[in-house]
Amino acid sequence: MSELLNEVSELERKSATAARLFDIRRIIGGLFVLYGVIVTIAGITASDADLKKAENININLWTGLGMLALGLFFLVWLKLRPAAPPTPEVGEA
Numbered sequence: 140m141s142e143l144l145n146e147v148s149e150l151e152r153k154s155a156t157a158a159r160l161f162d163i164r165r166i167i168g169g170l171f172v173l174y175g176v177i178v179t180i181a182g183i184t185a186s187d188a189d190l191k192k193a194e195n196i197n198i199n200l201w202t203g204l205g206m207l208a209l210g211l212f213f214l215v216w217l218k219l220r221p222a223a224p225p226t227p228e229v230g231e232a
Contacts (some may be wrong), residue, residue: 171210179203
């Protein structure tokens with residue numbers, strides 16, 4: 140019986156780890172930060188011709204900074220409120 144309880148607790152621990160690993164906030168935040176860095180670099184290195192096309196507004200820079208802010212928001216939210224593993228109901232077993 141003790142062996143079965145150890146196996147169940149191990150599976151619950153793995154399930155909780157998988158729930159945290161595949162939390163959608165981590166995926167969205169990571170992608171937005173990655174793309175935000177790329178677009179921000181494109182905005183910093185924009186040429187005068189690129190700026191003239193956009194009426195002297197550095198669209199890539201502002202969009203990249205916005206994406207960085209959104210990605211960091213998701214990652215901070217994940218850090219402050221981590222996903223709780225589902226608790227088994229009393230009737231389940």
